[in-house]
Amino acid sequence: MSQEKQNRFLPYLREDRLPHIFCPGCGNGAIINAFLAAMEKAEMDFDNIAMVSGIGCSSRIPGYLKCDSLHTTHGRALSFATGLKTANKDLDVVVFTGDGDAASIGGNHLIHAARRNINLTVICINNNIYGMTGGQISPTSPKGSFGTTAPYGNQDTPFKLAELVAAAGATYSARWTTVQIENLVTSIKDGLKNPGFSFIEVATQCPTYYGRKNKLKTPTAMAAVMKANTVFKSAADRMRPRDLEGKIVVGEFADYTKDEFTESIDKLSVEKSGNRTIINSAYEREL
């Protein structure tokens, strides 16, 4: 392929790992694209980015990006990321997670990481379903939606993740969908630049499992429904709750600054030790 035709983000990818495992029509590709565009806009040093993920389709993303990546256990990415960022606060730590990973098995770590306002940028790819295991309902599946574990329709009530994380203490929280890529890029950029816990939820299509179970068989059909159901936060704030049922409220739910966790820890350490903090101390014989 000629240099001109090569995708401009290809240098960021582990080309030797392609092709990827994502299904045709999956939103993960658009989100990787949005992330890389946002990273460039934020003028981040890609080599200084370390990625952490849990288990699920979205958690496979860091494996395709050419940076240090820690693909951990189900739901626990934020606890690994907390240790990594605390051990080396100079790293820009990005977490890729999904609705099942972040909000079900990892829900406790999510609210505690937000409470600490630890400087991590979390991209939560919310497809309302467990894709990796074949289409079971998740804690964000709409009431009445179908999954292999909800053959008569979901009886459960979904979480509103961006609102939950904002309430828990994150200094940046936003929600967009894969049909609002420009807004998504801006939010990821803002999240990367925010010196605190940043949470960007992306509502996305899973045609293979969610779509097939819910009579939305093509990615375009899913995108059309998503677009039709989207309400901007500014408009939603003036709407009645019953009119918002089944809607996807997009926009920013938190955007402010307060003390960041690893800075506080480091400050204490510098003060108590008389400036003896060393990054990568494991490699030192004398400390």
Place this chain on the structure above:
Amino acid sequence: MVEELFIQGNEACAKGAIAAGCRFFAGYPITPSTEVAETLARELPKVGGSFVQMEDEIASAGAIIGGSWGGTKSMTATSGPGISLMQENIGYAFMSETPIVIVDVQRGSPSTAQPTMAAQGDMMQARWGSHGDYEPIALSPSSVQEFFDFTVKAFNLAEQYRCPVFVMADEVIGHMREKIVIEDDIEIVPRKRPEKTDDYLPFENIENGTTPMPAFGDGFNIHVTGLTHDERGYPDTNDPETHDKLIQRICDKVLNNKDKICSVRSENCEDADIIIVSYGAPVRSAIEAVNKARANNQKVGYVKIDTPWPFPDEQLREIAGNASDVLVVEMNLGQMYYEVDRALKKDANVHLMGVIGGLLPTPDEILEKIEKIGGN
């Protein structure tokens, strides 16, 4: 400068961690290990380190693995209920070859049971607690001095073999106070940084069955996963050969170095008819029981196992192979007993003195048991 201190076991463990180069601790309060966390919360900032109280033990285990890849020697401390919660992430550390130290100050179990009483009920959990095949390293201290020394040793072994190492203490050792001596020339194994070459493979068998690991941010851009992976770290989950090669290597790096890792100590075993085998706190009573028996002209000796895992079969056979009877004294209803029996059953009758309830078996209780064995 040699330092002499009169301190609690859990404090000695924390001091050992700092001496070994630990600069990150993540943990969750749990009796009877909490003083390890409390001491490190106070002391780590003074040496430029970080302490984080996590939301639970699962997060604590995750955080120290993250901390280790962040280039910092990392540790957690807990007890039975916490070690149960940590097991999945401990398995991840074995699979991803992440050096971490896990301290377990064992208490009465199962479930919540006896938080303030001693036990040794987690020995098999240290061996088999996470799913799948792996070979753990575990050290059992039987004094406050050893809790310091073994914590240092645990960090060194974790770095040498790039794996999790357990310090399996118990409530007696964790909470007792004794004099310890901290030498000024403690042997520390710093992490080895790999050379940045085009053909560097982060999961290769080049040294001790493993390979030096970079820190995140060093520019190696490596991928670390709990999935079955090739030498580059890339997932390859359906090829039987890749899985076999990886898991065999992870096991062999410990098993092939057993002669360097395993440690046992013994006394009065050459002519002994009965040998007491123990580890952790019960060793203290075993030694006193042997002294009393010898004063009474009974041919009794003892073996103290410093490293329950990997189990020192060969050393034990060498020392205890000639005795007619072997008595395993432990604070559970038989865990290491089965290992001793497996190692010695062709040569000796292996008996169990399994004590639960929380109190350390006394020398006289051990002697009583020895009388009974002798009588048979």
